[in-house]
Amino acid sequence: MKKDIQIKELENKKWPMTILLLILGIAILIPLYMAFVIAIKQPSEMTNDIAGALALPKHWSLSNFTEAIRVTDFWHTAGNSLFITVCSVVACVLVSSLISYAIARNMQHKKIYKFFYYYLVSAMFVPFSMLMLPLVKQMAFFHLDNKIGVIFLYIVFNMAMNTLLYVGYLKNIPVSLEESAYIDGATTWSVFWRIIFPLLKPMHATVAVLTALAAWNDVLLPLVMLSGGDGKDTTLPLAQMMFQSQFGTNYNLAFASYILALLPILIFYLIAQKQIINGVTNGAVKG
Amino acid sequence: MKSKDKIFMTMSLPIIIIFFCFHTIPLFCGFFYSLTNSKGFGTYDFIGFKNYLKLFQNAQVMNAYMFTFKFAVITTLLVNVISIILALGLNSKIHFKGALRGLYFVPNILGGLIVGYIFNFLFTFVIPAVGNGLGWDSLSTSLLGKPETAWIGIVVCVAWQSIAFNTIIYISGLQTIPEDVYEASAIDGASGWNNFWKITFPLIAPFFTINMVLCMRNFLMVFDQIMSLTSGGPAESTTSISMLIYKNGLTGNQFGLQSANSVIYFILIVAISAFQLKVLNKREVQL
Structure with a gap:
């Protein structure tokens, strides 16, 4: 009986560890997310607080990309x-x-x-x-x-x-x-x-x-x-x-x-x- | 049979010759130039070992060595400790195992230069904004702006990228440990901490060796991230050895001197790798 429980425990996947790793994973996503958000914003939406860098823009715009393709001869x-x-x-x-x-x-x-x-x-x-x-x-x-x-x-x-x-x-x-x-x-x-x-x-x-x-x-x-x-x-x-x-x-x-x-x-x-x-x-x- | 030998020779000899021309000859040229006062153009004189003496009196060179070693040692330790912990987490019984491993590996495939530019923005604008928001004075200005703290920014950025690679290597190490070793230790009543130091760590020691040697070697050669984070500044506090050879050797009229520098640098890298392999191999155990 005790052994059955142990095996069950072994098979049980751990949620706390999963959640911890997901939270730590944010450290990987933040720089990439920030890069993406800034890329779709306009200069006028860049403020000096955290929201300026991390908040989503009001209007999504791909114009920065077309401009970057032109400027850097992408x-x-x-x-x-x-x-x-x-x-x-x-x-x-x-x-x-x-x-x-x-x-x-x-x-x-x-x-x-x-x-x-x-x-x-x-x-x-x-x-x-x-x-x-x-x-x-x-x-x-x-x-x-x-x-x-x-x-x-x-x-x-x-x-x-x-x-x-x-x-x-x-x-x-x-x-x-x-x-x-x-x-x-x-x-x-x-x-x-x-x-x-x-x-x-x-x-x-x-x-x-x-x-x-x-x-x-x-x-x-x-x-x-x-x-x-x-x-x-x-x-x-x-x-x-x-x-x-x-x-x-x-x-x-x-x-x-x-x-x-x-x-x-x-x-x-x-x-x-x-x-x-x-x-x-x-x-x-x-x- | 004779023709078989001939074909094997035709397969290898041209490649060996090309390798000799574009790897061994420049290596010898490097040694040769290190004995001259060449500026990279024009005429030059043979000056013996004077460049080597000059290196030890050159504050710029000594600073570059100090910075590069400090950076390499700290980053190697930091990266390996975090990677082992992450690998233990990612190898335990968790949900979304594949997806999480995939996510944690992403920084490794990205180019160091561009990652450096993204982190540059993060350190210059976002982190001071967070610091101001929280009222922490130490964070309210850019890390990269001050000679005392700029190296920390480089450690963070390089570690962010390298942890991805090292974690994957440690995971493949952890997967070589059979489950029954832990079952046996559970019967003996060993705890998690003991399990790690007495079983897990000795058994992944070969992977620890690989990671330590590769980390140290890569970090001693650091270039890309520094180029985009600080370009070696402020006040040359983050100029690495590679960067100094590049800057002063190619554009600073120090072709001869920097050739001597690269010879010393090469000898140091070989010596450190050999030393690490020897010391760390001794501690490895086999199951």
């Missing part, structure tokens, strides 16, 4: 960010999985591949600011201080983490699968594309999510690589920084532009929440 900068992010993701997945396959299948018996592995992975400890100063000169020298150069550097800088993740995963894929394909006369290339690449799907998801978040939100690398150019390759975060002075005290316009900049990644999160959380967790726990 479609152009968002297009640049999207282009850089998508290309980096595709390139990182292809390049990292390819070299990881070569490393994982040879590092047990060939010293050179073992060296490759540690060479790439040890780069994880090098902070970008350490390479930043010489890289700016080098990239300008090669005329790579543009979108393409930025993508190129994302491949290089994500290499350490991605190699670690892919090689770790590949070690657990039995070689017997490949061996039977080799006996049937397949080449190494076709084994990789037909057998290994599809099998790596869970890791592709992790690498894609990590690369996408890092590239989309990054400030420092585009800032040092692109600010020398004519500004046509400007990314979304960079545009926010450049237009900060133009917004002046028109906070409504500034916040409309912040919301616009946050919206794409929030929508992406709503669609692929599970994959994103899994990807980020895998990256930290396995890496």
Whole structure:
């Protein structure tokens, strides 16, 4: 009888804890809510008290958004960010999985591949600011201080983490699968594309999510690589920084532009929440 | 068999060469420039280790190190304590578990720069308004306006974002603990507090290690949020090391000196990560 009660207790979900966590969750929502409310208000509705920042406006208006799209050239900068992010993701997945396959299948018996592995992975400890100063000169020298150069550097800088993740995963894929394909006369290339690449799907998801978040939100690398150019390759975060002075005290316009900049990644999160959380967790726990 | 080796080499060698050109060469260039009095343009002379000596006499550099370390240590501790508590809550038997976890993860996907702008407004206008309303003098002016308190604003903003990530990692740690361990301890009559220190915490120790190392590393590299919250001010009180390298190295004619700074910075990051891994690994237990 007593045991039954205990089991019931275990199965009972706790309301007090739920309510406590919901209240704490407000701390996450308040800054976002405030940003949204200010973005739909007019400057005349901004008063100096708390209501000025947090109360809903009398008239909802999207005019701040249309104005922000015009002022920050939103479609152009968002297009640049999207282009850089998508290309980096595709390139990182292809390049990292390819070299990881070569490393994982040879590092047990060939010293050179073992060296490759540690060479790439040890780069994880090098902070970008350490390479930043010489890289700016080098990239300008090669005329790579543009979108393409930025993508190129994302491949290089994500290499350490991605190699670690892919090689770790590949070690657990039995070689017997490949061996039977080799006996049937397949080449190494076709084994990789037909057998290994599809099998790596869970890791592709992790690498894609990590690369996408890092590239989309990054400030420092585009800032040092692109600010020398004519500004046509400007990314979304960079545009926010450049237009900060133009917004002046028109906070409504500034916040409309912040919301616009946050919206794409929030929508992406709503669609692929599970994959994103899994990807980020895998990256930290396995890496 | 020979051709297989050849293909593996063609898979990896080009990537290794690119990596060498855009990661290792800038690394060596950084070391090289640190031994010169380069301004970033024009001619320069080889001056040996003078830059390294100058670093220790430069008040600006010393301030940046002091601020960055103070910030990193405090934020790491704060974030990890709050994250463990939140993870325990989110992992207990609650309603809307999935939705709450989804909500708590949101800050992690947002870009640090834009989150910084939103918090900037919060600290400059909303919190002083609340402070005035309540009649609290200490809150009635902006945190970010005074050199003594500006760092607190940065800690709050960065913690708000990082707690999301760390909480998810701790939740995945808590999920590795089997239920029967707690059943056994319940039979022995252990209380909640004992349960946590004697069972839960030792068993999530590997995740604690990951989080401590990643937090410390990320916070030592802090840039985006500072850029949008204070731009390093007031009176340079919140200039982090990355920010100093960026500002003075690229635009302040200190290319050589800041290269030396980045070499020291790199060595410190490696040393701290290695130290943390060693100390924290010792305490881990296995079930």
